[in-house]
Amino acid sequence: MEKVTVFDLIERMSALLRSEERKKCTEFGLQSVHLQILDYLSRCNKYSDTPAALANYLGMTRGTVSQTLLLLEKKAYVNKTTDTTDRRVVHLSLLPNGKAMLQQARPTELFDQAADLLVSDKLSNYDEMLVSMLTALQKSNKSQSFGICKTCQYFTVSPDVHLCGLTREALTEDDSGKICQEHRAL
Amino acid sequence: MEKVTVFDLIERMSALLRSEERKKCTEFGLQSVHLQILDYLSRCNKYSDTPAALANYLGMTRGTVSQTLLLLEKKAYVNKTTDTTDRRVVHLSLLPNGKAMLQQARPTELFDQAADLLVSDKLSNYDEMLVSMLTALQKSNKSQSFGICKTCQYFTVSPDVHLCGLTREALTEDDSGKICQEHRAL
DNA sequence: ATTATAAAGTATCGAATCGAAACATAAAGC
DNA sequence: GCTTTATGTTTCGATTCGATACTTTATAAT
Numbered sequence: 001m002e003k004v005t006v007f008d009l010i011e012r013m014s015a016l017l018r019s020e021e022r023k024k025c026t027e028f029g030l031q032s033v034h035l036q037i038l039d040y041l042s043r044c045n046k047y048s049d050t051p052a053a054l055a056n057y058l059g060m061t062r063g064t065v066s067q068t069l070l071l072l073e074k075k076a077y078v079n080k081t082t083d084t085t086d087r088r089v090v091h092l093s094l095l096p097n098g099k100a101m102l103q104q105a106r107p108t109e110l111f112d113q114a115a116d117l118l119v120s121d122k123l124s125n126y127d128e129m130l131v132s133m134l135t136a137l138q139k140s141n142k143s144q145s146f147g148i149c150k151t152c153q154y155f156t157v158s159p160d161v162h163l164c165g166l167t168r169e170a171l172t173e174d175d176s177g178k179i180c181q182e183h184r185a186l
Numbered sequence: 187m188e189k190v191t192v193f194d195l196i197e198r199m200s201a202l203l204r205s206e207e208r209k210k211c212t213e214f215g216l217q218s219v220h221l222q223i224l225d226y227l228s229r230c231n232k233y234s235d236t237p238a239a240l241a242n243y244l245g246m247t248r249g250t251v252s253q254t255l256l257l258l259e260k261k262a263y264v265n266k267t268t269d270t271t272d273r274r275v276v277h278l279s280l281l282p283n284g285k286a287m288l289q290q291a292r293p294t295e296l297f298d299q300a301a302d303l304l305v306s307d308k309l310s311n312y313d314e315m316l317v318s319m320l321t322a323l324q325k326s327n328k329s330q331s332f333g334i335c336k337t338c339q340y341f342t343v344s345p346d347v348h349l350c351g352l353t354r355e356a357l358t359e360d361d362s363g364k365i366c367q368e369h370r371a372l
Numbered sequence: 373a374t375t376a377t378a379a380a381g382t383a384t385c386g387a388a389t390c391g392a393a394a395c396a397t398a399a400a401g402c
Numbered sequence: 403g404c405t406t407t408a409t410g411t412t413t414c415g416a417t418t419c420g421a422t423a424c425t426t427t428a429t430a431a432t
Binding site for chain 2 (some may be wrong): 013014015019022026036040058060
């Protein structure tokens with residue numbers, strides 16, 4: 001049963017990261033949801049920085065998200081602005097405070113130390129394999145994949161510009177590396 | 187910066203699993219901590235099935251763990267028995283209800299589907315690599331590694347029996363595949 | 373032996389989370 | 403225009419969580 005063990009290992013790593021995250025959170029007086037929200041906001045593109053997308057991504061109700069955002073706003077971690085074209089929609093953005101917190105709370109040392117222990121010339125292989133595993137997971141999670149923009153079936157790259165085939169909008173290099181709620185895996 | 191991206195990928199997968207877990211939880215009227223506790227109890231060996239170990243593993247206070255366990259007991263998911271030699275210690279065990287819940291809530295379909303998408307003859311390689319990555323993470327997380335018993339420096343295997351070098355006790359095949367709080371990576 | 377110290381677990385309290393349901397507002401369909 | 407749908411907020415009650423103080427048991431020190 002190779003199938004099981006491979007993803008068991010992923011699950012184990014995930015558990016390890018979660019517990020590490022929890023410790024960091026209590027250290028900084030946060031809840032792990034807060035950190036997840038900050039993390040998401042740092043990674044999502046302009047189509048996906050709304051409360052509704054957050055609720056979808058994290059699997060929470062919109063009411064709960066609204067509450068949590070109030071708190072994060074009070075702490076000056078995030079900022080709200082209403083969309084200019086659709087006035088129901090709110091866009092969220094990370095404030096400097098929030099970015100700083102995220103920087104501190106991510107398990108950077110853990111990763112760095114772990115990476116040092118791995119034989120470095122094997123790293124490129126790891127990379128490739130993990131990408132295919134992640135893609136496989138995202139495809140299976142078909143409800144809404146929340147994948148990286150440039151790995152989307154709607155993403156097209158003309159000689160000079162990146163383009164989202166769904167919204168027909170041009171994308172910055174930066175945006176195309178971020179999470180999109182409209183993502184459809186290839 | 188290969189180091190960063192490799193573990194970034196792990197982090198992405200972890201985030202995906204977490205959000206999947208959260209959805210499952212609301213579906214069954216649980217909190218994600220509850221599921222984490224059930225999961226831990228299904229994976230830990232007899233030295234590590236105590237409230238204190240749980241608190242350590244999950245990064246919660248003992249008080250909080252105590253509260254949560256009350257609830258899980260009320261729902262007939264777990265069971266407490268006091269240790270015979272050290273009467274301060276409580277051992278926890280999963281009841282049938284808890285096992286059933288865990289079975290339902292784990293992202294099995296997700297994993298199965300993802301595995302089907304991966305080229306199967308590459309799976310053994312994935313396996314090997316992931317093990318070394320997990321080990322690296324555990325080593326780095328030096329506080330308490332909570333690793334698998336048989337990968338511990340105290341684990342010894344005589345011709346017929348497995349043995350824990352720390353407690354000098356014999357171990358079942360089953361036990362040696364489980365999580366131990368006394369684990370020290372090789 | 374007796375005392376002191378440490379460890380495992382519990383109880384209580386207040387702040388915060390969370391989901392459910394009701395509500396408001398804006399856009400889209402017909 | 404009227405209805406339907408979508409985004410977001412509010413309110414409420416149940417639950418979680420951490421901090422603190424506490425009980426009980428084991429171990430160490432004298």
